[in-house]
Structures are given as C-alpha cells and as structure tokens.
Amino acid sequence: MIIVTMEKCHVPQIAAMEKRFFSAPWDENSISSELSNPLSYWLVAVDEDTVVGYVGSQTVLGESDMMNLAVHPYHQRQGIGERLVLALIEGLKEKGSRCLTLEVRASNVPAKKLYEKLGFQMVGKRKNYYQRPREDADILRKEWEN
Numbered sequence: 092m093i094i095v096t097m098e099k100c101h102v103p104q105i106a107a108m109e110k111r112f113f114s115a116p117w118d119e120n121s122i123s124s125e126l127s128n129p130l131s132y133w134l135v136a137v138d139e140d141t142v143v144g145y146v147g148s149q150t151v152l153g154e155s156d157m158m159n160l161a162v163h164p165y166h167q168r169q170g171i172g173e174r175l176v177l178a179l180i181e182g183l184k185e186k187g188s189r190c191l192t193l194e195v196r197a198s199n200v201p202a203k204k205l206y207e208k209l210g211f212q213m214v215g216k217r218k219n220y221y222q223r224p225r226e227d228a229d230i231l232r233k234e235w236e237n
C-alpha cells in the first residue's frame with residue numbers, strides 16, 4: 092500500500108466509497124473538480140490499482156479543512172486512516188498551512204478515536220449539522236509549528 096496524490100483514475104473508486112459511507116456523498120464531478128482546484132489537496136491510499144482509502148482537504152490563507160476521509164471496510168484497522176491523516180498534515184505543512192479543522196458526527200467513535208490519537212482537540216459543536224440521520228457535528232482542530 093502506498094499513499095499518492097489523487098489523480099483522475101482514482102475518482103470513480105472514491106465516488107463509490109463516498110456513496111457507501113456518507114449520507115451526502117460527493118459525486119464524480121465534484122471530486123474531479125478538486126483536481127484543478129489550487130486550494131485542494133487530496134491523497135489516496137492505493138494497493139496496486141485499488142483505492143483502499145482517501146482524504147481530501149482545502150486550504151485558505153494557511154488554514155486547512157478536511158472534508159473527506161474513508162478507508163475501505165476490508166482494510167480498516169490496519170493503520171491506513173492514521174497514515175493518510177499524517178501524510179496529509181506533512182503535505183499541508185510543506186504548503187505553509189498552520190492548522191487542520193474538521194467536522195465529525197458526534198456518534199462516530201472510530202473517527203473520533205483516530206483524531207484524538209493524532210492530537211486533534213475539540214473546539215466546538217455545530218447543532219444539527221448532518222442530515223439523514225440528523226446529528227450534531229463535533230468540530231476538531233490540530234495546530235502545528237511550521
């Protein structure tokens with residue numbers, strides 16, 4: 092398994108995973124448009140030609156937001172999610188970003204444990220941020236020295 096920058100060939104598999112995991116999935120067009128967005132930075136974990144995980148972010152004025160993170164169920168609990176987030180942070184540091192913020196469903200224990208392990212701290216909540224099912228978001232942030 093290696094981690095690479097997202098390319099066009101990865102988009103259909105990412106869109107399929109979005110549908111599987113999220114109630115408001117990104118479709119192929121929106122993911123593709125990230126390839127030409129200078130604010131965007133996406134990484135993909137690939138095993139030969141198969142996408143096993145991905146993470147997506149956008150950065151404005153040195154502050155980054157993580158929009159998507161998923162690891163295929165067959166490949167979960169093997170450290171891939173952790174490697175993706177750490178590689179994202181390294182890449183963002185090199186681009187001059189100072190922090191990474193994300194929203195996570197309040198009930199999403201696996202993701203919250205991962206972010207806690209990586210030193211993210213809770214900085215707020217967004218009431219009823221998610222639909223289907225309706226749920227609050229926890230807002231987490233990690234800052235670093237450049």
Ligand SMILES: CC(C)(COP(=O)(O)OP(=O)(O)OC[C@H]1O[C@@H](n2cnc3c(N)ncnc32)[C@H](O)[C@@H]1OP(=O)(O)O)[C@@H](O)C(=O)NCCC(=O)NCCS
Nearest residue numbers: 160161162167168169170171172173195201202204205208
């Ligand atoms: C959240 C997710 C990306 C984690 O990916 P992963 O590759 O399985 O995670 P890792 O193997 O790298 O685990 C790293 C740490 O996360 C935590 N963790 C991951 N899965 C966990 C689980 N099911 N239960 C408890 N803790 C968990 C642990 O602290 C783990 O460290 P440890 O192995 O030393 O205990 C994965 O569960 C997933 O794709 N979930 C569905 C999509 C999703 O919810 N995305 C996040 C949206 S904000």
